[in-house]
Amino acid sequence: MLDGNRQRHVRRSACRWCRNDDPCADAAGDSSVRPDEIDVVELHDCFSIAEIIDSEDLGIVPRGMGAVWAADGRTSVGGDVAINPSGGSLAKGHPVGATGLGQVYEIVQQLRGQHPNQVSNARIGMTHNLGGTGVACTVSILRRCD
Amino acid sequence: MREVVISGIGSTVFGRHAGVPIEALAVRAAAAALVDAGVDRERIGALYLGNFISGPLNGKEVLAGIVAEQLGLPNISCTKVEGACASGGIAFRHA
Numbered sequence: 001m002l003d004g005n006r007q008r009h010v011r012r013s014a015c016r017w018c019r020n021d022d023p024c025a026d027a028a029g030d031s032s033v034r035p036d037e038i039d040v041v042e043l044h045d046c047f048s049i050a051e052i053i054d055s056e057d058l059g060i061v062p063r064g065m066g067a068v069w070a071a072d073g074r075t076s077v078g079g080d081v082a083i084n085p086s087g088g089s090l091a092k093g094h095p096v097g098a099t100g101l102g103q104v105y106e107i108v109q110q111l112r113g114q115h116p117n118q119v120s121n122a123r124i125g126m127t128h129n130l131g132g133t134g135v136a137c138t139v140s141i142l143r144r145c146d
Numbered sequence: 147m148r149e150v151v152i153s154g155i156g157s158t159v160f161g162r163h164a165g166v167p168i169e170a171l172a173v174r175a176a177a178a179a180l181v182d183a184g185v186d187r188e189r190i191g192a193l194y195l196g197n198f199i200s201g202p203l204n205g206k207e208v209l210a211g212i213v214a215e216q217l218g219l220p221n222i223s224c225t226k227v228e229g230a231c232a233s234g235g236i237a238f239r240h241a
Contacts (some may be wrong), residue, residue: 001149001150001151001152002150002152005238005239007236007239009193024237028203043233044231048230089231092160093160093161094150094231096198096199096227096230096233097196097197097198097199097200097230097231097233097234098160098196098234099197099231099232099235100231100232100233100234100235100236100237100238101157101196101234101235101236101237101238102157102160102234103234103235104152104155104234104238105155105156105157108155109155110151112206124150127235128231129231129234129235129236130231130232131229131230131231131232131233131236132229132230132231133230135229135230136229136230136236137232138232138235138236138237138238138239140235140239142152145151
């Protein structure tokens with residue numbers, strides 16, 4: 001079930017793509033889901049640093065802690081929140097336009113409990129898809145139907 | 147926000163597909179999604195396709211209509227959207 005979905009042109013700085021009034025917060029507002037309730041995320045890691053920035057922008061990792069959480073395994077399967085258990089965009093060869101729908105495919109598999117790198121009892125998932133130099137961004141929150 | 151359900155998914159493997167036309171990849175993924183959903187083709191009302199630079203890279207445009215025809219979905223609304231690497235996500239949002 002699609003629980004929240006927003007698209008926005010986003011503003012940028014060197015350390016973040018978005019501000020607090022960003023599509024991530026909007027999508028969460030649509031769905032009344034708090035970031036700490038999200039079990040699994042497929043986010044736009046077109047480059048390694050992008051995963052760190054995205055995880056902080058989305059509010060699922062505290063600001064400034066993206067790299068620390070990743071290094072400590074807190075964003076691995078079995079950690080606080082699973083980020084890109086599919087391997088992410090870099091593992092898929094950065095498939096540009098196919099990225100966003102590929103993320104939906106991965107999250108639906110997770111919510112069905114059918115993913116090869118399954119997050120235990122995943123109930124709420126998020127996709128985050130950036131375009132260009134951050135000129136477009138879509139965020140969707142998906143919830144298991146049961 | 148009204149209730150929206152994802153009833154089927156499909157994907158090709160990611161990797162090199164030498165000699166495979168770009169529209170064939172979309173047709174394979176969409177056909178798998180239709181089977182997964184168990185939905186009759188007659189019930190599909192619209193097709194949204196996200197793609198980035200198929201023209202320069204593959205010499206092909208108007209992919210949405212081509213894919214719909216090859217899927218056996220004639221006479222439905224077909225739309226291709228482009229937003230660089232966010233193209234797929236934007237297509238999903240519109241659908």
